[in-house]
Amino acid sequence: MEKISRLTSENGVVIFSKTTCCLSYAVNRLFHELRVNPVVHEIDQDPEGRELEKALLRMGCKSPAVPAVFIKGKLVGSTNEVMSLHLSGSLTPLLKPYQY
Secondary structure (H helix, E strand, O other), X not given: OHHHXXXXXXXXXXXXXOOOOHHHHHHHHHHHHOXXXXXXXXXXXXOOHHHHHHHHHHOOOOOOOOOEEEEOOEEEEOHHHHHHHHHHOOHHHHHHHHEO
């Protein structure tokens, strides 16, 4: 979907999220603790949210489609993938260019 491509190409770190999702909240908190201010797109606040969610699933996100984390335009994955990268020490080097 064009909106996903545009957001992820124009911003270093993008998280597609839902305001009511506790896993989305946890991933957002992790990024802030790592001193990264991601662009967070709340798909449940977007009129095209259903289409965005379907597009994220088609791109390879597992169900549920959020949180969907993109770094440097590339889909990293959801909570499991992000936490695995963090625990292995591989997340911080990916985020280094985006830290404040």
